[in-house]
Amino acid sequence: MIEDLSQDEWAEQLANDDNAVILDVRTDAEVADGIIPNAIHIDIYKGQDFIDEIGALDKSKNYYVYCRSGNRSGQACQIMEQLGFENAYNLEGGMMQWTGDIVDAD
Template identity: 80%
Template sequence: MEDLTQEEWVEQLATDENAVVLDVRTDAEVADGIIQNAVHLDFYKGQEFVNNIEALDKSKNYYVYCRSGNRSGQACKLMEQLGFENAYNLEGGMLAWTGDVVSLKS
């Protein structure tokens, strides 16, 4: 697991053809907007979250974020324990994010 600043995250993501962006916020938080092409898995779903993480392709590179960087850091540590080699946590999460987001509100 590695913590990345927004600048490092954006730069690394731009050149990573094996990348998956993972949003671990709640449904209510995601309703305010999500980073383009992110996969949403709610961290607070407990065992369901763990099962969903275990089903992911371990050969991919995961860029994980939440609201503040705390849950995504925990998710990255969990992923590491489950055998994922490349999980990157967005420092500061969405609170610090200044990039584009896609609104899910209709």
């Protein structure tokens, strides 16, 4: 299932999902401003490298995908669906509307 979720839906579903992976598809510069805790970062602008890195992920997990505004993460979810991922959830409004925790990127 590829689904757009509101901020509240995304956060609530994520909190109750023990098979969840959070995926940040923003640029390095954007990530430097802070990242959702425990997110893995793969920049969608890396093109084929992005596709290769995504393709190497565990397709049995549920992916919670976000970017700055929700556009790139929506594209990422579509790519993931084409690669055979079953569950990817796009954060509507992205980091611009995120009110949850943010930590410094490693």
